[in-house]
Amino acid sequence: MTEPRPRSFAEKLAHVIATVHPPDRGPYSYREMEAGIQERGLAPVSGAYINQLVKERRDNPAMSVIESIAGFFGVPPGYFFDDEIAANIDKQLEALARWRDSEAIETAERIMQLGPRDRRTVVDLIDSLQQYEEQPRDRRTRRKPATHD
Known part of the structure; x- marks a missing residue:
């Protein structure tokens, strides 16, 4: 190499x-x-x-x-x-x-306003999204679209 x-x-x-x-x-x-x-x-x-x-x-x-x-x-x-x-x-x-990136800063500031348990939940969600994004496209399960009521 x-x-x-x-x-x-x-x-x-x-x-x-x-x-x-x-x-x-x-x-x-x-x-x-x-x-x-x-x-x-x-x-x-x-x-x-x-x-x-x-x-x-x-x-x-x-x-x-x-x-x-x-x-x-x-x-x-x-x-x-x-x-x-x-x-x-x-x-x-x-x-x-x-x-x-101002969006990243705003997101981080909002996360820091949460309690420790909720911050951990956000981190877990980010980890899940990263794992999903790292999968080859043909192996990803389809995510449901967000519904806004």
Whole structure:
């Protein structure tokens, strides 16, 4: 079995751009990244240069550029060099992305208003739904449609 090839700097940068952004909106523009880096007092990096790094038109950025980009996105600079660090950060970013979803937040807040027994019932229901979804389609039993009286 072959190990996956290490991701390039550009691939990691593109991933962090696509993943780390405010709730209920898409990724930052390159100009927003440039302005955000400047607002944080980090070493300046132009939006055009970030674009070139993502598109692999430029490579081997200076450490100050890496530190500024990492600082803007709240990841350690090692994210761009060390695949083990990147894998750990990516797991955290995936969890963050799930919580960024306002519907998930609202659902979690409503569940936390329930008593312990009722929260356990909700967890059991979620487990049942996940088991159902994991079954091959041809082995699923048909669910009855909800009735609204």
